Amino acid sequence: MRKVIAAKLHGITATDADLNYHGSITLDPDHCDEAGIFPLEFVEIWNKASGARISTYVIYGERGSRCCVLNGAAARTCQVGDELIICSSVYVEKHQIAEMKPRVLTFNRDNSIRERMFYDAEVRDDGTITFAVREGPPRGNAWNVPSRANR
Numbered sequence: 001m002r003k004v005i006a007a008k009l010h011g012i013t014a015t016d017a018d019l020n021y022h023g024s025i026t027l028d029p030d031h032c033d034e035a036g037i038f039p040l041e042f043v044e045i046w047n048k049a050s051g052a053r054i055s056t057y058v059i060y061g062e063r064g065s066r067c068c069v070l071n072g073a074a075a076r077t078c079q080v081g082d083e084l085i086i087c088s089s090v091y092v093e094k095h096q097i098a099e100m101k102p103r104v105l106t107f108n109r110d111n112s113i114r115e116r117m118f119y120d121a122e123v124r125d126d127g128t129i130t131f132a133v134r135e136g137p138p139r140g141n142a143w144n145v146p147s148r149a150n151r
Helices: 029-035 072-077 094-099
Strands: 002-013 016-018 025-027 042-047 053-060 068-071 083-092 103-107 113-123 129-135
Touching (some): 016 072, 029 053, 029 113, 042 072, 053 068, 094 113
Parallel strands (some): 016 068, 025 053
Antiparallel strands (some): 025 068, 042 053, 103 113, 113 129
16 A cells, blocks of 8 residues: 545645644635545645644635634644645555546635646556646546545
8 A cells, every 4th residue: 555645735825823722724615625635634734934744634614714724733833824735645556546636726825726736647557657737627536536435
């Protein structure tokens, strides 16, 4: 089994940091739905400004709010206005890589979606793997992974 990317929010801006909340990251469910990130799912967060890297779980905020709030200890890793990369992952077998179509959203400073793309890998007959970044949403794979039961 290999750990691979399942979804990514790239360049989303931290809208708040709440040190006194009991952990997690609060995200707009609209962004999560489109990327394929679930509530309570663990994600890795990378701060583009400071280089800080943390892991926490997702909770949903208000739909349509464009929020990105680091809570609890995670609040110490960013300042409001920092650009973050939020990435979920999944374990798959090599042959399942071609079935993956991880969605990637990029953002404007107001957390409106700038670009929609997906990662596309193919396992060739000789075992080599090709990779491409494609624009728009993937077709035919609503959840990015071969089976959600594997998550």
